[in-house]
Amino acid sequence: xxxxxxxxxxxxxxxxxxxxxxxxxxxxxxxxxxxxxxxxxxxxxxxxxxxxxxxxxxxxxxxxxxxxxxxxxxxxxxxxxxxxxxxxxxxxxxxxxxxxxxxxxxxxxxxxxxxxxxxxxxxxxxxxxxxxxxxxxxxxxxxxxxxxxxxxxxxxxxxxxxxxxxx
Amino acid sequence: xxxxxxxxxxxxxxxxxxxxxxxxxxxxxxxxxxxxxxxxxxxxxxxxxxxxxxxxxxxxxxxxxxxxxxxxxxxxxxxxxxxxxxxxxxxxxxxxxxxxxxxxxxxxxxxxxxxxxxxxxxxxxxxxxxxxxxxxxxxxxxxxxxxxxxxxxxxxxxxxxxxxxxxxxxxxxxxxxxxxxxxxx
Amino acid sequence: xxxxxxxxxxxxxxxxxxxxxxxxxxxxxxxxxxxxxxxxxxxxxxxxxxxxxxxxxxxxxxxxxxxxxxxxxxxxxxxxxxxxxxxxxxxxxxxxxxxxxxxxxxxxxxxxxxxxxxxxxxxxxxxxxxxxxxxxxxxxxxxxxxxxxxxxxxxxxxxxxxxxxxxxxxxxxxxxxxxxxxxxxxxxxxxxxxxxxxxxxxxxxxxxxxxxxxxxxxxxxxxxxxxxxxxxxxxxxxxxxxxxxxxxxxxxxxxxxxxxxxxxxxxxxxxxxxxxxxxxxxxxxxxxxxxxxxxxxxxxxxxxxxxxxxxxxxxxxxxxxxxxxxxxxxxxxxxxxxxxxxxxxxxxxxxxxxxxxxxxxxxxxxxxxxxxxxxxxxxxxxxxxxxxxxxxxxxxxxxxxxxx
Numbered sequence: 215x216x217x218x219x220x221x222x223x224x225x226x227x228x229x230x231x232x233x234x235x236x237x238x239x240x241x242x243x244x245x246x247x248x249x250x251x252x253x254x255x256x257x258x259x260x261x262x263x264x265x266x267x268x269x270x271x272x273x274x275x276x277x278x279x280x281x282x283x284x285x286x287x288x289x290x291x292x293x294x295x296x297x298x299x300x301x302x303x304x305x306x307x308x309x310x311x312x313x314x315x316x317x318x319x320x321x322x323x324x325x326x327x328x329x330x331x332x333x334x335x336x337x338x339x340x341x342x343x344x345x346x347x348x349x350x351x352x353x354x355x356x357x358x359x360x361x362x363x364x365x366x367x368x369x370x371x372x373x374x375x376x377x378x379x380x381x
Numbered sequence: 382x383x384x385x386x387x388x389x390x391x392x393x394x395x396x397x398x399x400x401x402x403x404x405x406x407x408x409x410x411x412x413x414x415x416x417x418x419x420x421x422x423x424x425x426x427x428x429x430x431x432x433x434x435x436x437x438x439x440x441x442x443x444x445x446x447x448x449x450x451x452x453x454x455x456x457x458x459x460x461x462x463x464x465x466x467x468x469x470x471x472x473x474x475x476x477x478x479x480x481x482x483x484x485x486x487x488x489x490x491x492x493x494x495x496x497x498x499x500x501x502x503x504x505x506x507x508x509x510x511x512x513x514x515x516x517x518x519x520x521x522x523x524x525x526x527x528x529x530x531x532x533x534x535x536x537x538x539x540x541x542x543x544x545x546x547x548x549x550x551x552x553x554x555x556x557x558x559x560x561x562x563x564x565x566x
Numbered sequence: 567x568x569x570x571x572x573x574x575x576x577x578x579x580x581x582x583x584x585x586x587x588x589x590x591x592x593x594x595x596x597x598x599x600x601x602x603x604x605x606x607x608x609x610x611x612x613x614x615x616x617x618x619x620x621x622x623x624x625x626x627x628x629x630x631x632x633x634x635x636x637x638x639x640x641x642x643x644x645x646x647x648x649x650x651x652x653x654x655x656x657x658x659x660x661x662x663x664x665x666x667x668x669x670x671x672x673x674x675x676x677x678x679x680x681x682x683x684x685x686x687x688x689x690x691x692x693x694x695x696x697x698x699x700x701x702x703x704x705x706x707x708x709x710x711x712x713x714x715x716x717x718x719x720x721x722x723x724x725x726x727x728x729x730x731x732x733x734x735x736x737x738x739x740x741x742x743x744x745x746x747x748x749x750x751x752x753x754x755x756x757x758x759x760x761x762x763x764x765x766x767x768x769x770x771x772x773x774x775x776x777x778x779x780x781x782x783x784x785x786x787x788x789x790x791x792x793x794x795x796x797x798x799x800x801x802x803x804x805x806x807x808x809x810x811x812x813x814x815x816x817x818x819x820x821x822x823x824x825x826x827x828x829x830x831x832x833x834x835x836x837x838x839x840x841x842x843x844x845x846x847x848x849x850x851x852x853x854x855x856x857x858x859x860x861x862x863x864x865x866x867x868x869x870x871x872x873x874x875x876x877x878x879x880x881x882x883x884x885x886x887x888x889x890x891x892x893x894x895x896x897x898x899x900x901x902x903x904x905x906x907x908x909x910x911x912x913x914x915x916x917x918x919x920x921x922x923x924x925x926x927x928x929x930x931x932x933x934x935x936x937x938x939x940x941x942x943x944x945x946x947x948x949x950x951x952x953x954x955x956x957x958x959x960x961x962x963x964x965x966x967x968x969x970x
Binding site for chain 1: 592593594595599600620621622623624625626628629640641644647648691706707708710711713714717727728729965966
């Protein structure tokens with residue numbers, strides 16, 4: 215803690231419950247180790263030495279039961295779509311989905327008999343990261359956007375139009 | 382460059398059954414009827430002077446609307462002698478060819494792929510199942526009369542509408558594609 | 567998603583192990599993508615392995631029949647996404663042979679140099695991933711560090727980290743950028759030392775050796791029979807490398823060793839790749855040394871794009887030329903070709919049937935990973951469940967290439 219250590223009297227901080235909960239949720243996003251195609255390699259690169267996702271509190275978990283973000287990194291085929299749905303259903307709430315890459319967003323160039331035209335048709339997507347494949351920086355930007363979205367969400371506060379107007 | 386040894390040997394062994402279709406882009410092409418393909422492959426592999434021990438590829442081709450409609454193309458390679466050759470086997474609809482899994486084990490998946498994509502049935506194959514598409518999938522996607530985008534369903538709204546002629550060959554459960562192909566054992 | 571189904575009930579008199587079916591994948595970190603294995607287990611012994619593929623089948627071959635030859639180049643990138651330049655190269659060589667043209671020398675040097683760079687990047691991933699599969703995470707973090715250097719070099723050449731699409735029919739898209747020679751020299755100087763580092767990290771580690779030495783042995787006869795190629799075949803002791811035995815492009819002018827191992831086990835397949843990276847570094851050095859000056863795209867107006875970018879901005883004819891080539895493509899004489907190269911995974915062949923139009927009548931990809939994956943059913947001494955994971959890591963399948 216350095217310069218902050220032992221400098222203050224006992225304090226009470228005031229904040230909304232929502233912002234505390236959202237702050238803790240967004241600071242420990244655990245994505246699944248779940249790669250489908252080319253984008254998975256960039257996802258691995260994002261997690262490895264140079265880009266190091268760990269510093270955002272983003273740690274890959276092999277099991278959907280332990281994770282709260284799903285990065286759809288690659289082409290979702292019709293054969294694979296039920297698996298994606300099942301993995302999504304296995305994740306505990308709250309859960310978020312990032313569609314990484316053009317294939318996951320719209321099917322991309324693969325408008326064929328075997329490919330799902332956008333993972334929106336299978337699971338609800340929160341953040342789309344375009345690119346083929348997106349650079350690691352783009353994926354990190356996607357995660358930051360997701361954090362922003364989480365910070366603005368309502369957990370305990372009633373979701374009525376007036377409070378939405380108030381921000 | 383003279384005529385390679387395998388050309389003369391094939392002509393000697395099979396006579397007019399196996400036709401030599403010339404030489405294109407560095408590879409000799411032979412056409413064999415379905416009945417002799419396995420014999421020809423075994424001969425090429427086992428002959429001590431030829432030793433085509435490596436099967437590179439088996440490829441299905443759909444020549445629709447020509448007849449005979451289908452072709453099965455084998456690419457062989459001899460690792461010790463560095464020869465390559467191509468064998469073509471033309472078959473009619475419905476296509477049936479004998480399997481060469483007994484000659485090369487690697488033919489197993491290649492033939493399953495040709496079966497999956499073109500519906501070419503390989504007699505004597507130990508395990509002829511679909512390999513890419515799920516078991517309930519109807520139709521053979523690489524055939525020329527199968528639409529590139531498949532048929533319209535929940536996952537692909539851009540697919541072609543099913544017409545009367547196509548729906549007679551395709552069952553209705555393809556419509557809602559939630560037959561959960563990945564979940565089947 | 568691993569679910570276990572009890573097949574037979576436990577025998578009442580006890581003691582006997584029960585047979586179970588274990589479903590490994592399609593989402594499992596050790597299957598390197600979306601492969602699904604159905605394993606018949608007797609206790610921890612594996613009685614039968616049944617790989618289920620097709621979870622990434624995107625219909626590339628069907629799509630290629632609807633694309634012009636230039637449009638197919640980006641599709642080939644996405645087959646073996648660990649080393650796109652080699653797939654690009656294989657495809658354009660096939661089309662060039664059909665057209666009867668040849669790329670200029672400089673372009674050939676650039677292509678070979680990029681292929682070898684990508685061979686390094688592909689091998690780096692698997693050299694790190696196999697130890698990770700058997701429990702040593704650290705190597706991966708080191709190999710990815712050097713992989714980023716390769717990615718930087720590729721990005722410098724073409725602007726993309728992974729999907730380069732740099733080859734064109736008749737040459738390459740652009741010349742090498744300024745300052746590239748120094749950067750790649752820097753890399754070649756550093757890299758051999760780093761390879762030794764990876765080896766020092768795990769090659770004498772007792773756990774790693776126990777998990778890989780003598781595991782999943784493939785005999786040379788079986789390897790040929792199963793159609794293995796590339797490092798997987800050479801690890802079994804078969805001395806065959808297309809780069810040396812039927813040289814394409816400028817490989818006949820280069821001096822490199824073909825790495826051949828003897829054991830055919832997981833360790834040898836891993837070691838083979840380590841040594842191949844050293845040879846690739848040598849090839850890159852030779853390419854950069856011998857690369858001649860000159861054009862990078864063949865002077866074939868019907869096929870190759872206009873080279874002069876300045877002219878493209880002001881000359882109407884050049885613009886029309888560019889537009890026609892991009893919009894309609896070029897016609898390829900009718901014929902058939904099977905052309906193969908030594909990709910990092912093995913023999914990568916393209917069988918193209920042209921009917922004389924701008925689009926191929928049929929394009930078949932002989933994908934090395936697809937064939938190599940069959941070895942899962944052909945290896946001996948693969949008794950335990952853990953050995954299957956080691957085996958899978960060591961044969962290095964890329965599922966996009968398996969499924970096409």
